[in-house]
Amino acid sequence: MNYIWFFIILISVISAAYTGKIDETVNAIWIGAQKSIEISLYLAGIMAFWLGIMKIAEKSGLVDIVAKLITPFAKKLFPDVPKDNPAIGNIALNLSANAFGLSNAATPIGIKAMEDLQKINKNKKTASNAMCTLLAMNTAGFQIIPATVIAVLAACGSKNPTEIVLPTLIVTTITFIFAIIIVKVLEKITPAQLPEKINNSEKEEVQND
Amino acid sequence: MIRNCIDIMSSWLIPLIIMVSLIFGITKKVPVYETFIDGAKDGLKVAINIVPYLIAIITAISMLRASGAIELAQKAFSEVLNTFNIPVDVLPVMIVRSLSGSAVLGIFSDIAHQFGPDSYVTKLTAVMVGSSETTFYVLAVYFGAVGIKKFRHALLAGILADIVGIITAIVIANILFL
Structure with missing residues (x-):
């Protein structure tokens, strides 16, 4: 990530020098920074609401029930996660919300799953295999349905805006299957997670919880 | 028919999750109101944790878009794209789809207006946009929320999957729309 981030900025500055758009590029920093805060504020409200609802779902045992439904599937994909962990249920809910295009619900639930995985993560600064998956x-x-794309096509007066639904579903399914294969292959190649060296950072994380 | 079903399911899924959670909570004697407040507090903390990650990613991407780098790439790769039956106008979509959701929608609307909604370029772009997810934003938000700094193979997996997505979109559009 360090290199990619550096690379994006480097390319931006070099092409800005070439195209003479240096003022626009510098301006984009301030606009981008402002937009990040806007997105975070927007996320904060939705996130607070969903994590509130999800906490009820978790305490009442609903997440466990959802988790049981996908346990055989989850066991293969997330072998490191104990099967009674709430992460499994939250992952299932996250994926279903995503499939229905409900990103407002999917993101907070996915983050909840990430937090569950972080609790059983051996090194709090480094992603575990389950997190990467x-x-x-x-x-x-x-x-399943790319609603925004259909809306744009319809707005432009397409004869049959839903024509793209099936091809999109095929592409997205293939990509999804490949993503899982790729991450599982990379998992074997990537060096294993190192245990945490310094205890201070761990204490910090505990306080944050 | 199928689309109607899915539409109805999409609009009912959220109220369904909320209602089932609440009914389950009440019957299991969970103090639903207090539990909600507890969870919401966590949600706010998470939102604050994400801010620095978002600033890093979003500013870098805004810079890239403003710098004209994408137009330069368009010029440089036009010949390669032509050999694969890919209109040059689709290149910005290929680059931006993993970076910014609002930007890719902007480019897509632009293409749909410029070439007409029933043209091949628009359909190819539609499939590409519809099957995309802003990989960098997802990485920043999900890992930012729990303070993960070393992404390990997650980044490479995300990028490779995006490439697979682009290639399949081109292949499928070639088969169905050309």
Whole structure:
């Protein structure tokens, strides 16, 4: 991530020098920073609401029930997660919300699952295998109906805006399957997680909880 | 028919999750109101944790878009794209789809207006946009929320899956729409 971040900024500055758009590029920093805060504020409200509801679902045992439904599937994908862990239930809810295009619900629930995984993570600064798998499933963007795209096509006067539904579903399914295969293959190649060295950072995390 | 079913399911899923959670909580004698407040507090903390990660990612991406780098890439790769039957106008979509959701929608609407909603370019773009997820944003938000700094293989997996997505979109659009 360090290199990619550096690389994005480096390319921006070099092409800004080439195209003469240096003022626009600098301006984009302030606009981008402002937009990040706007997104966070927007997320904060939704996140607070959903994590409130999800806490009820968790305490009442509902998440456990959902988890049981996908346990055989989850065991294979997340071998490191104990099967009674709430993470499994939250992962199932996250994926279903994503499939229905409910990103407002999917993101907070996915983050809840991430927090559950962080609790059983051996090194709090480094992603565990289970975390990487969950992310790969989310970044693949599996969705049954691409509602926004259909809306744009319809707004432009398309004869048959839903024509793209099936091809999109095929693409998104293939991508989703590949994402899981890729992450599982990379998991074998990537060096294993190192145990945490310094105890201070661990204490910090505990306080944050 | 199928679409109607899915539409109805999409609009009812959220109220369903909320109602089932509440009914379950009440019957299991969970103090639902206090539990909700507890969870909401956690939600606010998470939102604050995410802020620095979002600023890092979103500013870098805004810079990239403003710098004209995407137009430069368009010029540089036009010949390669032509050999694969990919219109040059789709290149920005390919680059931006993993970076910014609002930007990719903007480019898509632009293409749909410019080439007409029933053109091949628009349909190819539609499939590409519809099957995309903003990988970098998801990484920043999910890992930011729990303070993960070393992403290990998650980043590479996300990027490779995006490439697979782009290629399948082109192949499928070629088969169905060309």
